[in-house]
Amino acid sequence: MPLHKTLYAYSFAILGDENDAADCLQEAMTKLWENRRRLDEISNLEAYATVTVKHIALSMASRRQRLASAFGDDLPDIVDSAPTPDALTEGREDIGRISQLLRRLPENQRKVVVMSAVGGLTNSEIKDATGLTDDNVRVLLSRGRKKLRQLFSL
Secondary structure, three states: OOOHHHHHHHHHHHHOOHHHHHHHHHHHHHHHHHOHHHHHHOOOHHHHHHHHHHHHHHHHHHHHHHHHHHHOOOOOOOOOOOOOOHHHHHHHHHHHHHHHHHHOOOHHHHHHHHHHHOOOOOHHHHHHHHOOOHHHHHHHHHHHHHHHHHHHHO
16 A cells, blocks of 8 residues: 555546545555456556556546536536534535636646645655656646635635
């Protein structure tokens, strides 16, 4: 599980939802476990695990998009029967707003900002997970954060 944080952040960057990212990571770990006998043949396990997560996340995003197309812009509401404390409501609204603002960032900026802020990854870990250079990660983070500050202040 040493790659858990990196893989979670990567799946979250693609899916944009904490629950979907957790589901994606769980499915990826299951696939890796099922193929554990063949893992000895793989020279770069980190890259293999990252690609596995990427394929699962893209598949999940595609399913979500097909569902959205089937229902138009109005996805069916799924009622959660559990009561929501008032204290969490305000935090969820902020998270929802930040999530909307993140969607307005270019894809590369969004991915590295999420990997850094949500996943808690260092620039080096982001570089390893994405294949970007150190300078590129630093610039994307800087520009993404600056754009988020501008959007949030509107």
